[in-house]
Amino acid sequence: NAGVTQTPKFRILKIGQSMTLQCTQDMNHNYMYWYRQDPGMGLKLIYYSVGAGITDKGEVPNGYNVSRSTTEDFPLRLELAAPSQTSVYFCASSFHTNTEAFFGQGTRLTVV
Amino acid sequence: EDKVVQSPLSLVVHEGDTVTLNCSYEVTNFRSLLWYKQEKKAPTFLFMLTSSGIEKKSGRLSSILDKKELFSILNITATQTGDSAVYLCATTQGGSEKLVFGKGTKLTVNP
Secondary structure, three states, X not given: OOOEEEEOOEEEEOOOOXXXXXXXXXXXXXXXXXXXXXXXXXXXXXXXXXXXXXEXXXXXXXXXXXXXXXXXXXXXXXXXXXXXXXXXXXXXXXXXXXXXXXXOOOEEEEEO | OOEEEEEOOEEEEEOOOXXXXXXXXXXXXXXXXXXXXXOOOOEEEEEEEOOOOOOEEEOOEEEEEEOOOOEEEEEEOOOOHXXXXXXXXXXXXXXXXXXXXXXXXXXXXXX
């Protein structure tokens, strides 16, 4: 009963390094999302996807890239890590936009 | 600009108290409002509300939506320490593929 699985759970990056946050879901959901959550703030949408091969920018896409080659996977790529990207990242999926979103357990990223 | 505003931002109560958390919204083409509970990690779903005036209940938690006044409340009766969490409110919109989240209300229930 996996749901939405994110890896890694935490990571420390040096400024300028790159990394990919992995997200996979086994619920056959069309919609997938990446959010970041900063302390005391709500969730802000980075990118989303409405299906395999289709991605679009959210509120805060700068510094990130995504791909959706399969229904199950929606990786988030940071190319040149910056301290401003220190945050907790959540991946989520839903069957439709108007249905419950299921969240992964989050990835705590620190850029130093 | 679409926005979801939650109040209060934080709340400290004693076990057994009843609390009411507020969520107001200004979003175009509103479809539904969702409540999530976030403890240490991922938000977990509580309720989805689409119709005004119809209360949804789950144990000690209940929620209702007022589409005329553009707000929702989440009630928790007989609070327990396990209710301590951040409660997030979010809206969905027709023609948009995203959830708009409020900043959350941090609830602390002391024994």
